[in-house]
Amino acid sequence: MAAFARRKAQRLARPDASRKRSLDARAAGLARLLNARERFCTASSCDGRVLVADTDGGGIQKKNCRWLLVTHDPCAKGDVMTALEKATGDVVFKFEPFVLHVLCREMQDAQLLHSVAVDSGFRNSGITVGRGGKITMAVRSTHCLEVPLSHKGRLLVSEEYIEFLVQVANQKMEENIRRIERFQKGLELALEAAVSTDTLAPERPEKSRSVYVHRRKRRTPREQADPSRELEPQDDTESSLDLFAEIMI
Template structure:
């Protein structure tokens, strides 16, 4: 691993952060609540932030890889329109289903980096929750009590295309100049409550992921599979098209409200944790760097490690103790000589 390589990468990252050009994130810029922490970290010579998120509430419609499903699914009508959700054979494992879903990107329906503000009429009319969480796809949503698929088996739901509600706390990816520096930062992170943090395996770079345990992730809706009807026979083409346009809630609106309230609480915990983290880094990490710059050098002018510095300090302490003992002994000897001389003079006076 080359320090020169780290220095060059850090320089390029800092130039990009200070420019007006949008970054690669969906927002195009760093989350404002993270700015003080990012500046603090990037001002340290051993670290540079590579990506970050201050925390967010979001809903995500997972993707589907239709080619991956084709091997296990029955033949479909040739006139099915694009976008119809394909079904899986009865013996398709859930692991294979999940792998197929991950193979193709999904759609973010809602993303907010701030707590949700409840409207005044939120208790009387909770339909606003659907409009909020499903965004442009809200018109496709069928409430749980209105769904004709309310008796659908749980296994069938798991094999369908799912919508997830998520709360994701702050996450930081940081490159470190050395493994030792990474371990130091990781210790401060763990002490600050970021228990899911760790050093990422990499041959070329030393990377850190700083994460907490405040995450919330729950499936809330699904798009029914239309390749088969409930009896196992193929559904009609028109029926498939109708079902393909619907997103069925598998939970109540009251439950969605609970998820939002929980996430708002986690937002507050997330912000407080970020504050404690910033305080610790300010008091310890930068202090460590300052102490490292001011520490004494060895006899040959080389920088000392902690063990060498501790040994030098021990020897210096012993030397000071010896010098103090010698000075005390000399002082005691002078006092004894003066006392003897005074006693001698007193004896002569009496004679």
């Protein structure tokens, strides 16, 4: 617990390494909500964006591309056409949905976030465990969009097609915003429920330990003399399966 608290303090003290040097508006509320809890620490986030990037032909990499347009709100075809006037290489039009990475103190904390994220529509979310047992929960979605528009400064598609792409991207942005809102509301409820459950923790240890003592009882001389006597309920196959399932979880 102390190690996680130190790691959290160090990370939150770092300067923002993003291009804009600040949190996106929709992600900021979630970051405050999570960082206010000692069990969580946000690592990185983006609340979703439409991007027009000019690359050198080697792919859309942060180190070798120039952003001609970036917006975290719905955009217009005119914005894209204006951005294309500055193109000199291979231009890509992208929609990138909301993403959030959260460091979690314990696996059960990551599982709580994962459950809320999936229920909110972020079905590509996942949990990773790194070196030293660092637990990271990533909130991700699959409704991305990436389309090449020009090659070596020459436009490859029509304005009509660009207008269609903008409409598709804006629809994805609107859905992205709805999912963020669902995630925040669901997270608030889940965190409140978790706090309520923690207050009952003293009553739970006996139950949690009981799964490890489901061993076959020694049969008394009377039981040994009566081979027709059935096993106790805790000795049956179902109890063994329950133990296996709980260990897997």
